[in-house]
Amino acid sequence: MNRGLLAVIAVVAAAGWYGAHQLVSQGNPRGASGIRVAVGETSPPSAADAIPTPVPGALPAPRIPERIPPFTLPDLSGRPTAISAYDGRSLIINFWATWCAPCRREIPLLKTVDAAWKDRRFQVLGIAVDRRAQVASFAQKLRISYPLLAGQQDALDVAAAFGVATPAFPFTVFTDAHRRIVALYLGELHRPQINLILGVVQRVNDGHLGLPQARHAIDAGLAQLQAESAAG
Amino acid sequence: MVRSPRTRAWRTASLLLATVALAGIVGARPWWLRGVPANGQDFLPPDAAFRVSAQLDGKRVTVRWDIAHGYYLYRNKIHVAAESPDLIVEPLTLPPGALLTDRYFGPQEVYYRRVEGHAAYTRLDFGAHPMQIKLTYQGCAEAGLCYPPIVKVIYPTEMPAAASPVAAPGTQAEWFLILAALAGFLAAGLALRRGRALPSPGL
Structure with missing residues (x-):
């Protein structure tokens, strides 16, 4: 066999080996190039898909009910407890997680708060997800x-029934003595905020405030607290 | 100046669009507070608080989180795993985080603003499936709100072409194979022809 032929065979082998090695190690078929991130999607995106830019407030608005939705969750001993067991009291329903x-x-x-407001027929109820x-x-x-109730998907379903379909914790629902939702506070509660809300709910229970006025008073009061806090 | 009816129609349409867009921005409130008497905190939905993207960079995948101001991610709650078949993803390498001391949970490493992690990967499917990875992460707002662990399956992007001046490795490999095939064809021709005279065209 002449030298020229040997040289050509060597070049063929080297080029073939290199090409095959690159293809195998990259696992990169032509069809996969140009794929863009599609966060949260379950099907392959098209080349035109762009990185999504979430817009605050762009999610579908849930409907928070006027009254406490009926639900039953187990307490810490596993005994099913219906929310109707607390009828006649103003509830402070705190959703949380360990x-x-x-x-x-x-x-x-x-x-x-539970200890201080119990005799005014207020009740704190924790729902742990x-x-x-x-x-x-x-x-x-x-x-x-x-009292504490606990659950996983069933507790998330209860959170969704209160209108918080994409959960974030803590959040606290305040009701009057007639199961009407007066306020929903998202995030960590501090003493000034909870005192403000409970004072307004008390006035609703005493018949001094209607629900719309109560809600307005809470909104305005919380805004003022926030402004004071921002002012330092 | 006289404008044609078509120009006027375009202007009207543009004004309408701008009005609608502005109304959307002004009226944007966190979805969970709409129509509900609640605190005025403007908490973001989790996907806006923690924006995640992933890119393939050679034999590793780079995952990046852009974290909104006032939010943070826990370092020890960030994980990556293979989702598509025949894919092996090594654990994510993350930079050290800032130390956040919680009264009850003690010191925790967290990330603010932005964090990038890298994980080596191996594909055993020769590109038969679109590559998917599963990300788990968890974070909170400094104002006192925590999101449950977020699990997302995403398709990493290829590194943009501008970032790598040389041809993509896949394209390079294809050229080598084409060269090998041509050279093989030439070698086969030479081997068959060896010692033989070319037949005359017989004109």
Whole structure:
């Protein structure tokens, strides 16, 4: 075999090996190039898909009910408890989770509120979106004195029934003595905010304020607190 | 100046569009507060608070989170895993985070503004499936709101062409194969012809 032929065969082998190696190691078929990120989609995006830019407030608005929706969740012993068991009281329904730091921070305040407002027929009720055993051990450690219900998907369903379909914690629903929702507070509660809301709910219960006026008073009061806080 | 009816129609349409767009911006309130008496905090939906994207960069995937002002992600809650078949993704390498000390949970490493992580990957499917990775992450707003762990399946992008001046490796490989095929054809021709005289055209 002449040298020229050997040289050509060597070039063929080297080029073939290199090409095949590149294709295998990249696993990069032509069809995969130009793919753009499509966050949260389950089907392959087209080349025209762009990185989505979420716009605050662009999500479909949920409907928060006028009254507490009927629901039943297990308490920490596993016994199903209907929300109707608390009829006749103003409820402070606190949705929380054990992994959530602000939820944990507001628990001492909720314990104080429960003790201070009990004789005025106010009741704090915690709904933990978490595993029951975990919630029980957590409640024991923190000596939570008010009743707790716990669940996972079922508790998320209850959160959705209150209009919070994409959950974020904590959030707290305040009702009057007739199961009407007066306010929904999203985020960690502090003493000035909770005192303001409870004072307004008390005036609703006493017949001094209608619901629209109460809601307006809460909105205005919270805005003022926020402005004061921003002013330092 | 006289304008044609067509120009006027365009102007009217543009004004209408601008009005609608402005109304959308002004009226944008967090969805969970609309029509409800609640606190005035403007919390963002989780996808706006933590925007995630992923790019393929050679043999590793780079995942990036753009975190809105006033929000943070927990370092130890960020994970990546393979989602498409025959894909192996190594654990994500993340830079050190800022230290946030919580009264109850103690010191936690968190990220503000932006974080990028890298993970090596191997595809064993020779590109048969679109590559998908599964990301898990969790974060909060400094104002006191936490989102449950977010799980997202995403398709990483290719690195933009401008970022790599040389041809894409896939294209380079194809050229080598074409060259090999041509050279093979030439070699086969030479081998068959060896020792033989070319037949005359017989004109």
